Amino acid sequence: MTDWLLKASGRLSYHWPDYLSGRWMLLVGLLSAAILLSLVSGRYALEIQDIVQFFMAHIGWQTMDSNRYELLETLLMEIRLPRLLTAALVGAALAVSGSTYQAVFINPLVSPGLLGVLAGSSFGAALMMVLAPAWWMVQLGAIAGGLLAVVVALGIGRMFGNASTIMLVLGGIFTGALFAGLLALVKYAADPYEQLPAIIYWLMGSLGLANMDDLALYAPLMLAAIIGLTLQGRVLDILTLGDDSATALGLSVSRVRLMLILLATLASALTVSLVGMIGWVGLLAPHIARLLVGPLNRQLIPASALVGAIFMLFADVLARSLMAAELPIGVVTELIGLPVFLLVLRNVRKGWNT
Amino acid sequence: MNDIVMTVSHLTFRYPHQPQQTILNDISFHIGTGEVVSLLGANGCGKSTLLKLLQGLLQPTQGDVYLLGKRVQEWTRRDISRLIAYVPQAGQLPFPYRVRDLVAMGRIPHHGFYHQPGKDDDAAIDEAMQRLGISDLANKTCTELSGGQQQLCFLARALAQQTTVILMDEPVNGLDFGNQWRLLSLLKDLAADGYSIIKTTHYPDHALGLPGRAVLLHQGKILQQGPPPEVINPASIRTLYQLDESSYPALRYHPNKNEAGF
Numbered sequence: 001m002t003d004w005l006l007k008a009s010g011r012l013s014y015h016w017p018d019y020l021s022g023r024w025m026l027l028v029g030l031l032s033a034a035i036l037l038s039l040v041s042g043r044y045a046l047e048i049q050d051i052v053q054f055f056m057a058h059i060g061w062q063t064m065d066s067n068r069y070e071l072l073e074t075l076l077m078e079i080r081l082p083r084l085l086t087a088a089l090v091g092a093a094l095a096v097s098g099s100t101y102q103a104v105f106i107n108p109l110v111s112p113g114l115l116g117v118l119a120g121s122s123f124g125a126a127l128m129m130v131l132a133p134a135w136w137m138v139q140l141g142a143i144a145g146g147l148l149a150v151v152v153a154l155g156i157g158r159m160f161g162n163a164s165t166i167m168l169v170l171g172g173i174f175t176g177a178l179f180a181g182l183l184a185l186v187k188y189a190a191d192p193y194e195q196l197p198a199i200i201y202w203l204m205g206s207l208g209l210a211n212m213d214d215l216a217l218y219a220p221l222m223l224a225a226i227i228g229l230t231l232q233g234r235v236l237d238i239l240t241l242g243d244d245s246a247t248a249l250g251l252s253v254s255r256v257r258l259m260l261i262l263l264a265t266l267a268s269a270l271t272v273s274l275v276g277m278i279g280w281v282g283l284l285a286p287h288i289a290r291l292l293v294g295p296l297n298r299q300l301i302p303a304s305a306l307v308g309a310i311f312m313l314f315a316d317v318l319a320r321s322l323m324a325a326e327l328p329i330g331v332v333t334e335l336i337g338l339p340v341f342l343l344v345l346r347n348v349r350k351g352w353n354t
Numbered sequence: 355m356n357d358i359v360m361t362v363s364h365l366t367f368r369y370p371h372q373p374q375q376t377i378l379n380d381i382s383f384h385i386g387t388g389e390v391v392s393l394l395g396a397n398g399c400g401k402s403t404l405l406k407l408l409q410g411l412l413q414p415t416q417g418d419v420y421l422l423g424k425r426v427q428e429w430t431r432r433d434i435s436r437l438i439a440y441v442p443q444a445g446q447l448p449f450p451y452r453v454r455d456l457v458a459m460g461r462i463p464h465h466g467f468y469h470q471p472g473k474d475d476d477a478a479i480d481e482a483m484q485r486l487g488i489s490d491l492a493n494k495t496c497t498e499l500s501g502g503q504q505q506l507c508f509l510a511r512a513l514a515q516q517t518t519v520i521l522m523d524e525p526v527n528g529l530d531f532g533n534q535w536r537l538l539s540l541l542k543d544l545a546a547d548g549y550s551i552i553k554t555t556h557y558p559d560h561a562l563g564l565p566g567r568a569v570l571l572h573q574g575k576i577l578q579q580g581p582p583p584e585v586i587n588p589a590s591i592r593t594l595y596q597l598d599e600s601s602y603p604a605l606r607y608h609p610n611k612n613e614a615g616f
Binding site: 103106107108231232234235237238240241242244245247248249250251252290294295296 | 463
């Protein structure tokens with residue numbers, strides 16, 4: 001017991017100085033700003049004061065006009081908070097699984113989107129929406145579809161040469177196209193009055209329907225995957241050295257790799273069943289995080305989670321305030337993702353030799 | 355005196371999915387402390403497969419690999435990683451790790467994946483980098499290194515691993531002439547310190563320049579093995595590489611050139 005405590009405290013004291021650096025402070029500051037912005041912005045704009053007053057009243061430190069309190073309670077606790085939590089969780093999950101895929105496949109150009117995992121998950125989820133529309137069937141369908149997509153993408157990568165960068169990316173493109181085709185088939189078969197609009201709206205990626213009940217169903221598994229992967233930092237570092245070196249350092253490569261792929265796919269597949277397809281976050285967040293805290297996964301994975309959450313929160317604020325009607329968040333991340341990717345790509349080429 | 359560290363005994367290997375093709379056929383050799391074994395052979399003769407078998411990465415079809423008297427498969431991965439280090443070829447690295455972080459990864463067999471590195475780890479890392487003269491590279495990222503520096507960095511990781519055996523896959527590949535021979539003389543020093551080094555090489559004269567033994571592999575079988583000056587001669591080179599004596603310059607660093615027929 002004491003031995004365990006010593007180990008745990010040793011681990012903490014080893015890690016915490018890293019997390020007090022300016023770059024981590026910047027991330028935490030940005031996250032706080034994003035959270036605040038996400039709470040105040042929207043059709044019914046609020047002041048920061050309102051938020052403070054409401055939360056003071058909520059914990060009973062201050063009194064507030066009861067009509068106003070009820071309005072704020074509906075607005076904040078039932079609409080904006082679940083929305084904020086969903087956005088942050090989805091962003092973190094996509095970013096962490098992106099970082100994991102990049103380490104596992106030793107390839108800085110893969111992501112849940114580029115590997116076709118998101119397409120596979122949306123096919124699986126849509127299929128279940130039509131066949132057996134229960135939340136857990138949809139969830140299961142998304143996970144199964146995501147795993148199937150990884151298998152197909154990897155299989156194609158392996159079929160021509162040793163899963164090189166370019167073949168893996170091509171395999172992902174193939175997988176994405178394959179599952180997009182299958183998805184079109186599902187859409188064609190779906191009931192055009194009820195199911196089809198639901199599927200299409202969900203696929204564009206929307207946070208408009210975010211609520212605490214859905215979150216309670218999906219969040220535990222996603223959080224477990226995120227935390228699980230965060231603890232594997234050093235294992236991921238070793239994996240990026242290649243199979244022979246990793247084995248020589250004592251890692252059971254194939255078993256560990258399988259587990260990591262499962263966790264990463266779980267995290268990204270669930271984002272699809274929760275809010276639909278969100279592009280670019282899984283590719284961009286790891287690269288931005290790498291620019292900030294360096295390539296060691298022990299720090300990169302948690303930093304990616306923060307960057308992904310921040311990115312999604314800001315994207316959601318834009319989605320809500322750019323136009324009179326709310327834009328689907330997936331559309332916004334696509335649109336701001338592209339220019340950001342061009343900026344990042346410069347550094348990718350410089351430091352990553354790809 | 356040389357204690358036997360690894361023994362390869364009547365090792366035969368075929369890939370399970372290609373049972374008709376024998377990659378390695380009845381290979382036997384051993385390596386003692388402070389010895390250098392150079393594996394020579396043409397492309398595709400099974401050198402790299404042999405390295406994998408030595409690490410226990412592949413299952414022998416027949417025969418066994420013994421590490422300190424025990425079959426390699428009977429050791430745990432963790433134990434093997436404390437006894438055998440592997441130095442890959444220099445090449446493109448996908449992620450820009452700092453050199454010191456890369457060397458520090460060699461400590462994982464000792465402190466595990468979930469335990470904090472301590473003072474002895476820092477000491478081992480610093481010592482390894484000093485030994486190879488790359489202390490000043492500590493804060494560079496490994497993607498800015500030249501091939502030679504990268505090879506030293508990988509070797510430093512192996513030294514930080516504090517193993518008995520070091521396996522090297524064509525360690526001089528892609529290095530310029532100066533770095534090649536600097537690395538080889540470094541290997542000589544390491545062997546003098548008691549490391550057992552097994553390396554594959556494409557250059558007969560690199561085996562000649564080192565003490566220890568050469569193992570010549572030809573079509574999956576051992577053609578000859580013994581002290582390099584005895585086994586590397588025009589006849590064995592003709593068999594290994596289908597190369598006539600007149601088509602390559604005389605091999606240098608040969609202690610008794612005339613006797614061997616050069």
